[in-house]
Amino acid sequence: MKEILIKQKSYLAPLYFPDATRGVVKSLDSTDLCQAGVEGVVVNSLHLADNPGLEILDQIGGIKNMMNYHGIVTSDSGGWQVFSLIHRNGNKGKITDEGVIFTIGTTRKQVFTPKQSITTQMCIGSDIVICLDDFTPPDAPQRIIRETVDRTILWAKQCKKTYQEECDSRNLSEGEKPLLLAVVQGGYSKEERKRCSEELINIGFDAYGFGGYAIKEETGLDLEISQYIADNLPKESIKFALGFGKPHDIVTLRKFGWDIFDCTLPTRDARHQRLYVFNNNQVDQDVLNDKKTFGFLDIGKSIYKTDQSPIDQYCDCHTCKNFSRAYLHHLFKIKDNTALRLAAIHNVRHFTRVTDLLK
Ligand SMILES: [Zn+2]
Known part of the structure; x- marks a missing residue:
């Protein structure tokens, strides 16, 4: 049995979180979620920053108050959405060490930085805050794998700094602080996955996430890399298999030590x-x-x-x-x-x- 402590509340692993992208698990309200034994959800930072907006969320005390949901709220970093936007639009954006630069419409350039990702999530009032990471594409050559790992580590450092500043400025006690999660990237390269884990552990985080894909066409989940990543993280650390959560995959990944799962499948x-x-x-x-x-x-x-x-x-x-x-x-x-x-x-x-x- 493994206990996960979040803001002084204890939960037994494993946990499954449905996606509440815009502050709602489609068709369900928070009482439905509680009755169905749902202990947490995952919200999308950029969607919530857009609507209802951070000012409103700050005024009403965060998304949990708005949803009247008292389980665990995890917010994603927003990175995945920005990367998808870039990939969909071809050359309409690029990723630099500073952050993600993307174009809205024809001319308006925006920069999305690790710092912005954390301040957004703190306004949302999440219990698990996720560092912005640089996604390693599954078909990436070695040079790109290394580059995405370097940037993931760099951004994780910046995210931790902002997180600490935000906790200080909000006068949060140890028991009130959300967990900070860093994402392990590195694609299918064991060497880079290991390097990424070691560097992130050195910086020190409350939880670690499974970044990128680990899917094999023939068998579905790539068991070897899923286990390898978990094995390289501290045994007692909280491990979130971000985006993985088919029922049978939950059973398999749990054996490797993964604790939390999220998946859009049940409602879809x-x-x-x-x-x-x-x-x-x-x-x-x-x-x-x-x-x-x-x-x-x-x-x-x-x-x-x-x-x-x-x-x-x-x-x-x-x-x-x-x-x-x-x-x-x-x-x-x-x-x-x-x-x-x-x-x-x-x-x-x-x-x-x-x-x-x-x-
Ligand atoms: Zn039923």
Whole structure:
């Protein structure tokens, strides 16, 4: 058993966080999240900085107050979104040691710096603040891998400095400070992943994140590099497998020592009428090791038209306790918004059942 201490509250690992990009897990409010056993969410810094805006968030005491959510709020650094913007727009931006320079419209240049990333996240009022990192593309040559690792280390130093200044200026006591997380980059290069981890450990952070991709086309998750990164981090440190969270991947990554997972799949799949089920009647830790345990139910199929059973007879969520497959099928068919909410509640609970079983 591993305990994670955040702002004087203790949580048992592993934890699964759905994505609340704009301050909401699509279709669900904070009471739905609590009932589904969700202990934390991930919000998107740049989206929130844009709307409702940092001034408003500061005035109302941060996103947690606004959402009336008392679990763990993690904010991303904003880096991924800016990098995606650059990649989508070809030459409309570049990454320098100073930060990310990108163009909005035809002329307006903006610089997004490590310092800005941290001040934004402190205004949001997150419990886990993530350092801006330079993403290592999966196909990067050695020179680029080294460059992204160098920059990730440089930015992590700057982020820590800003974080300390922000904590001081806000007079935060040790128990009130959010955790600061640094991201390990380095793509598929073990040497660079190791160098990145060692340098970040030297600077000292509360938590470390799995940066970039580690996916193999044939097998999905790249087990070797996933384990290697975890092995190079201090045993007791908090390890966040950023962006990884398919149910079976959670089981595998947990064995390597990863503690926190986040994933957009439960709500996205709910919108596509894909509902998660366990294929075994009795689920325990051993059964979870078998990939065949994890399945889907396509609720739009006509075989569910008259099916009076719940989505998953062993699930304890609000949807499974109260409604049938036939009702869900009907709600999707008539395109009522209730379908999205009920499906999302079930899918999110399925993920927290997986993490509950692994605690
Ligand atoms: Zn359910």
